[in-house]
Structure formats: C-alpha cells, structure tokens
Amino acid sequence: MSRDPDAAEHEDAAEHPGDLGEILRARERDVLARLRSNAESARPPSLDEEIGRLTRMDALQQQQMALHARRRLELQLAQIRGALARVDEGTFGACALCGAAITSGRLELVPETPFCVPCQERLE
Numbered sequence: 001m002s003r004d005p006d007a008a009e010h011e012d013a014a015e016h017p018g019d020l021g022e023i024l025r026a027r028e029r030d031v032l033a034r035l036r037s038n039a040e041s042a043r044p045p046s047l048d049e050e051i052g053r054l055t056r057m058d059a060l061q062q063q064q065m066a067l068h069a070r071r072r073l074e075l076q077l078a079q080i081r082g083a084l085a086r087v088d089e090g091t092f093g094a095c096a097l098c099g100a101a102i103t104s105g106r107l108e109l110v111p112e113t114p115f116c117v118p119c120q121e122r123l124e
C-alpha cells in the first residue's frame with residue numbers, strides 16, 4: 001500500500017460526492033457478489049460425499065479459509081455502508097477517530113476506510 005507522506009493532504013476528496021457514491025456502491029455490489037460466491041465454499045463439507053480422509057481435511061481447511069475471507073468481506077461491507085452514510089452526511093473523508101482529513105491517495109485505494117493512516121496503524 002502506498003504510504004507517500006507527501007501525498008496531497010489537503011485535497012478535498014469529497015469534491016465529487018456523486019462520483020464517490022457511485023464508486024462506493026460499485027464496491028458494495030462487488031463485495032455482495034463475492035459474499036454470494038463465498039457462501040458456497042464456506043459450507044461445511046458434506047458427510048454424505050464419499051471422499052477420502054485427506055480430501056476431507058483439505059475441504060475443512062478450505063472451509064476455514066472461506067470463513068476467514070467471509071469475515072473480511074462482511075467487515076468491508078459494513079465499512080462501505082458506513083462510508084455511504086458519511087457521504088450523505090457530508091462527513092466523508094474525515095477520520096472517524098481523530099477527525100483529520102484522510103489523504104486522497106488512501107481514499108482512492110480504500111474509499112470505505114473510516115480511519116486516517118496513523119489511526120489505522122495504531123489500531124493494527
């Protein structure tokens with residue numbers, strides 16, 4: 001991820017709220033589509049299926065990975081919806097923790113992020 005400290009800090013990322021709404025809604029659709037295809041692989045492997053022991057362990061491991069991916073997608077979906085609400089409120093682009101303007105470079109990469117880079121790093 002780009003962490004260029006010279007990125008335009010004061011550029012107004014909320015300059016085109018219509019475009020932002022479009023971008024966020026497109027990401028929302030994308031995440032929802034991924035959640036739908038994820039639901040299939042997150043299903044526990046069927047006991048009726050005649051598969052060997054190793055294959056079953058593979059299937060269980062794949063299920064765990066799918067569940068992990070699902071949690072990330074659900075978090076991302078919640079963030080996208082929160083960002084859409086902030087676009088409506090006119091508070092989009094301000095960090096939810098410290099209130100500082102989130103850099104436009106970061107918003108281009110992850111428009112749904114509620115936090116600026118320093119706050120995100122403190123959270124991780």
Ligand SMILES: [Zn+2]
Nearest residue numbers: 095098116119
């Ligand atoms: Zn912050």
